[in-house]
Amino acid sequence: MSAEAKFTPKMIGIICNWCCYGGADLCGVSRFQYPPYIRLIRVMCSARVDMKHIFRAFLNGADAMFVGGCHLDDCHYITHGNYEAISMVQLCRKLLEHIGINPKRLRIEWVSAGEGIRFANIMNEFGAEIEKMGPLGKAEGISEAELKSGLEEVTRLIPYIKLAKRDKLALHIRDNHEAYNDLYTSDEIDELLREVPSYYIDPEKCQACMTCARRCPVEAIISAKGQVHVIEQEKCVKCGTCFEACPPRFSAIRKIVGEPVPPPLPEGERTVVRKSKEKEVG
């Protein structure tokens, strides 16, 4: 018990300049006290907080993370980005849960610049909750390796997840804020991660036109003139740009779901057999 009582969580918060940061300032001005293990990062709007930031924090061993914004409908910007922030956070909580992390380690809260005391209360209460919960991974009973691979896997899939959940991530449910709590279901997340696609270039069909490689936003396609193009699966963010870009007359790119991706042709065996030439020969 005593060992657990000594646990000092590592916490991080990313908070918006206009409301929550102001609330944290007022909290200081008012000398309200809260635990010293939280560190804050300032952004202009809670909507700037990216899924990447959240998973990076947990990959770094954060025991808890906090996103702070203006109250709903009080956003400083006409984008009302805090609606999108709450949707993003709810999605992340489900994803954390999916990989075995207690979703309560991630929170989003609204604090206005006039609510110093509210900021202190949240910090105290969240801190106490995490202290009780225990360290990341250990408390959940998952190994460090498991934790790391789970978080890395989700991080790699963020572009895909953003695309797949694009509509829900942009939802502004103005009349029922509670609805965000059940916006994403566990089944939905299971399905989302089960159906992760892979893209594969059929060596038979590729004509080495380089279109896909030029369009690929992450430069994951190995291409050279006259050489069958190959998608580096570790680099691929599964955005499907190549799939869309491949000229229909070639249709060389396949979307694969639920089965392994065939291995690429060994280097040196990638010379393209031109369709036109094939015809001539035939």
Place this chain on the structure above:
Amino acid sequence: MSTERVERIEEQNIIEQVARSLGTKNFGDVMVVGGGISGIQAALDLGTAGFKVYLVDTAPTIGGHMAQLDKTFPTNDCSMCIESPKFVECNRHPNIEIVSYTEVHSVEGEAGDFKVTLFRKPRYINESKCTGCTVCVEYCPVKYPDQFNQDISNNKAIHIYFAQAIPLKPYIDESCLYLKEGKCQICKGVCKNDAIDLNQKGEMVEVKVGAIILAPGYVPFDPKLREDYGYGKFENVVTSMDYERLLCATGPYEGEILRATDKKHPHNIAWIHCVGSRQVIPGGNSYCSAVCCTYTQKQVILTKDHDADARCTIFHNDIRSYGKDFERFYQRAENLPGIRFIRSYVSIGKEIPESKNVTIRYSTPDDGVKEEEFDMVVLSVGLNPPHDFKNFADRFGIKLNAHGFCETNPFNPMETTRPGIFVSGAFQGPMDIPESVVTASGAGSQCGELLNYRRGNLARERVYPPERDVSQEEPRIGVYVCHCGANIGRIVDVPGTVEYAKTLPNVVHAEENLFICSTEAAAMLAKDIQERELNRVIVAACTPRTHEPLFRDTLREAGINQYYYDMANIREHCSWVHSKEKEAATQKSKDIIRMSVARAIHLEPLQEFDLPVDKRAVVVGGGVAGMTSALSIANQGHEVHLVEKEKELGGIARRIHYTLEGMDVQAYLRDLIRKVYQHPLVHVYTGATIPEATGYVGNFTTKVKFDRRVIEIKHGATIIATGAEVYKPTEYLYGEDDRVMTHLELEERITKGDEKVINAGSIAMIQCVGCRQEDRNYCSRICCSESIKNALKLKEINPEMDIYIFFRDVRSYGFKEDYYREAASKDVRFIRYEPDNKPQVEAVQEDGRSFLRITATDPVLGKKLEIDADALALAAAVIPAADRKEISGLFKVSLGPDEFFQEAHVKLRPVDFGAEGVYLCGIAHYPKLISETVSQAYGAAGRALTLLANDTVVASGSVCAVNERMCMGCGACVTACTYGAIELRDTKQGKKAGVIPVLCKGDGLCNTKCPTGAIQLKHYTDEELLNQIDARFKESFV
């Protein structure tokens, strides 16, 4: 081009040239007399709105009394920390000339053309030669009581007034041995720059200006003049101003509260309220000084911060927590352990010879008269008119009121009796800092009305050195860790933090500073950047929300792009919130700095751009506040659209008929409405609503719906003056018995000559109905004055009438105290009640008579009192307007905890909103009297002019940009950006997003929508943020 036009241009050029040459020869637009916070605000507003300003102060520096305060209520902001950035701003402002250590000798001329003769007192220093090195101070042999520290500690005959002084140059005061006896001259010998000139003479200087603002402030009441408080006799009796200095880290004992007699910490301290105020005895002031109740509470809270076990006793009369958030502040003080608030008149007993403790005699209902011993006694002294006020008034040719403050027009408190001379701050009468700031902006707006024809003629623009291109250099980071007096240094190990910072990658220099925000430190910083060739700067101090602009400016001055700056907030987010965990706070400070360094390495230089400012304004709300600010803006040449939801203009003032001072409100209102309708630049929409408001500072678009049509107005500034409402009581038989009414209804019935009211034998009034309670935890401020006003009116009509006022605290602050006394002298009976024992009201039929019986318990005697009255008036609370949330949503402005609109900063930005270009006035902000509303309305207009008077407003360089290579053309960012700042463009590689920078507001929502990270908000890029996140957890992050 026609010859006529060419000639006109030439003529214009000549005028400008003459004006420019005169500009250097004592020719200006406005002279502000008094460099306290009020004068500073007036100068800054006017300077920014295109006028050349002379800011004159008799002290060796600007700053005034605010500079002496430790903290400010009700937020306990560090006073110097919030004021000193303004010193720097004044000093750097191209249109402000600070003339310190100077008296006004005489004023001739008239509005538009004054000739002011100034007397510059000799500093005995050649300011252009002096470097401010202070070697002379070190060597000066004469110790002399330090005025800035209330004579508690000593300074030298040659000294700098305080560390943040402007100019930061020493001066020699009359205690100098050479000046007195022709001896010494050591200072002259040690000065390496030959800057000391002991033969310097004062000089007369003539300055021509068009208008004058008087902001000389106040002097604290001096209890030495009367012997009854033992001040000056018993050393452990101090004034509240002395105590401010004792509390302050830059004070005589570096923030230790020590007794003069034994230099020990007092643990048992008493405060005595109303010293020099609310006293009709020789040597006292009859008025209430308006600020002492709340500053005492502040001192109590701070004392407990210094010494958690301290026992504090406050002997008070009424507690006047009438300002915004004051009531909660009072409760905060009251609920601290070891605090006693005792309502009693007191007298100082004796000094105990051995301990030098002081006794106080007081009485309580339970124990009768007692004498108690205290380690220290603090006298909560009031505010007196400025030094030598009679002469001062004569020199300016203005009249004073009976108390020696400036005589003003109740319907325009900034107006003196001499046209062209305005008044702001505490010379109007006792007031707190926000009111001093509001009236400064208000006086500024009126100068603007007077001098609009010459606006911009003498103004100059700020010029910065060219930016050094450092993009090819390795990051060279300088880290400056601020002690902030003791605010950080007492908790965080600053030297240890500096040493740690030096170990961080790319940090080439780190050092500590007592106050990094001081002018001296800013100059040092600029020099350091150049000498050490820094290309990134981190200041670890307070919040970037207040201080980032100051330091960014310093970077610009040093020729470095201002976006190479980052701020590590180790005060609000560290030392202040972990004040009992020194080690953990030090560790946290190091972490915060490390995170900041991680971010700084990736910072990029960004260019800001100018956005055009639409010169028109929209004023929402057509009451006194809205109309007054609309007129003031229109009088400065700007079109104003005034939108009122009711069918008529006038707001709540339509129901008010006379003021406490006896002014005719309806006549005033009729005149105001006439002026609004007649003004060619004011467009009035009544019965109007606002379905939509969009845009941003300088470029708003607001839709106004009226007469079944909707028009669209483009404008640069918005003023919110939407007013408030009166609580409809559910208590005390209101609505059940028509003899029970609100004070507004009583006023209407008095004015109509309702027999039941004016011929009543007796009328009762109950105060604090609907507020100062859990669900509305604030004081409505105006009700005590309202009840006294109505009581006096009734007494005037019917002197025989019995009037009873049931109150909790009579809050007749400032000069309103005189009316309270008048009412009491006319036999209006004031009966106090406690909140947990409110009066009971019942309708009674007895002996054929029908009346209202009010039963209350006298808290002193504990006896039940029954009052039979013919009518009952309830001081119903002022409550926030019903449409507050709608307005708050439309204009992106926030509401405070009581749901009145929340200003940007309680003390120093009282009429600004956090949202740029939107301003606030009237009772939408908080309940206030008409004169206060007028002040605020002019104030909001003055602030709006600082924007509207300029052609452009600078937009942030922190906008989004797209890396086309990474863009997949999905359009998620385009849909997300409701500003329409992103569009899809066709390229050879398909559709790609592109940003229109002027439309981008820098929120960064689009970044998180982008699957690939192709769109990035500059200054908040993923690289910067992820590195910051990594650095939170890891020592190495590069």
